[in-house]
Amino acid sequence: MLDAYLNIFVIFALMFMGYWLNYKQLFSNRTADVFSKLVLTIALPCNMFLNMTRNFSRDEFLSLFSGMLIPLGxxxxxxxxxxxxxxxxxxxxxxxxxxxxxxxxxNTIFMGLPINLAIFGEVSVPYVLLYYIVNTSLFWTVGVYKMAQDNPEIQSAKLSFHPLAALKKIFSPALIGFMIGLVWVLLSLPLPKFIGSFMGYLGDLTTPLSMFAIGIIVYQTGIKNLKMNWAIFGVLLGRYVFSPLIVWLLGQLIHVPEMMLQVFIIQSAMPIQNSVPILTRSYGGDVEFAASSLGYSVLIYLLYIPFLLQLIL
Known part of the structure; x- marks a missing residue:
């Protein structure tokens, strides 16, 4: 348990370093955009591919799919x-x-993946990815459509939702890296050592760059600008009470490996996705509400995660 806490502390130390470097004006909002793109298009796909090929066998992966019923439900x-x-x-x-x-x-990748790696190690990555697939699919379809409806001009907001664009988001580079790794595993193909080393260096960038980006976002939001109301309180209840509780209850009905259920609970109790304020702005919604919710969800998570680990480990 102590090792898990220390590993999580290291993760959040990286986030606070990103916050501090932004305060010192060594980082900027533009830096967060660059880091996010590097993670999503290069580091994370390499990380996904390597974790699939190094931690999976064909039979192990095929046995996991029944577990997707829990995140979906x-x-x-x-x-x-x-x-x-x-x-x-x-x-x-x-x-x-x-x-x-x-x-x-x-936030199943930028925070979910590093936190689960810190707690369980690389053996948790397959379960992280299963939750990620469902979460990402719903976010870029139903979630984006609902955010578009916040626009006062509802008809134009609806027209701005494009299924093909959403499909492109679902099949992100990270998911493509996962799928290529899956095919590699199913075909039992060997991985040349030099390719594994090259992708390993790139994949190792995922955690530090992700946490730097989150630290920058928290700084840009501004702690003094956070405003609590019943809507934000409801978001926090959804993230940290109802979502993990529902996952736990479904886990009592649907039998899955213990670690899979623990990872699903942790994944369900993550802060808000980083891209929500950006998408809210693009659709003409309430940006202050989205940014405040993101800020509160990240800050409260620091106090929440030790309590959650006491319950599930």
């Missing part, structure tokens, strides 16, 4: 619960789509 239930919350607490129409998306979908 939990997100559908969380989505329905979030809609009830918006009606019961009268969440503003200009925030409802963003609220539902933040309540339902979590």
């Amino acid at each position: 939990s997100m559908i239930l969380a989505f329905l619960l979030s809609i009830l919350y918006t009606k019961f607490f009268s969440v503003s129409p200009s925030r409802r789509g963003t609220f539902v998306t933040m309540f339902t979908c979590s």
Whole structure:
């Protein structure tokens, strides 16, 4: 348990370093964009491919697919619960789509992957990826569509949603790296040592660059600018109470390996996706609400994760 805490502390130390370097003006918002693109297009695909080829056998992977029922079922239930919350607490129409998306979908890669690696090691990566596939698919389809509906000009907002663009987001470089690694495993192909070393150096950039980017985002949001209200409180309940609780309950009904369920619980209880404020701005939604929710979710996570680990480990 102590080792897990220390590993998580290292992860958050990287985030605070990104925050501090931005404060010293060595980093900027532009730097966060560059880091995000490097992670998503180069480091993460290499990381996905190597983790598949190094930690998987063909039979092991085929045995995992039944576990996808838990993340899929939990997100559908969380989505329905979030809609009830918006009606019961009268969440503003200009925030409802963003609220539902933040309540339902979590930050499964930028924070989910490093945190799970810190707790469980590379053996957890297959389970992280299973949750990631479901989470990403729902986020870039249903989530983006709901955020588009926050635009006061609903008709134009609907027209701005393009299924092909969403499909392109789902089949991101990270997922493509995962799929290539999957084919490699299923065909039992050998991996040349020099290719593995080259991709290993690139893949090792994933965690530090991801946490630097999050630190920059928190700084740019501004801690003093965070404003709590019932909508943000509801988002935090969705992220840190309802989502992991639903996953745990489904895990009592659907038998999966213990570590798989633990990883799913941790993945479901991650902060908000980094891209939500950017997407909210592009669709004409409430950017301040999205940015404040992201800031609160990251800061509260520092206090929340030790409590969650006490419950599940």
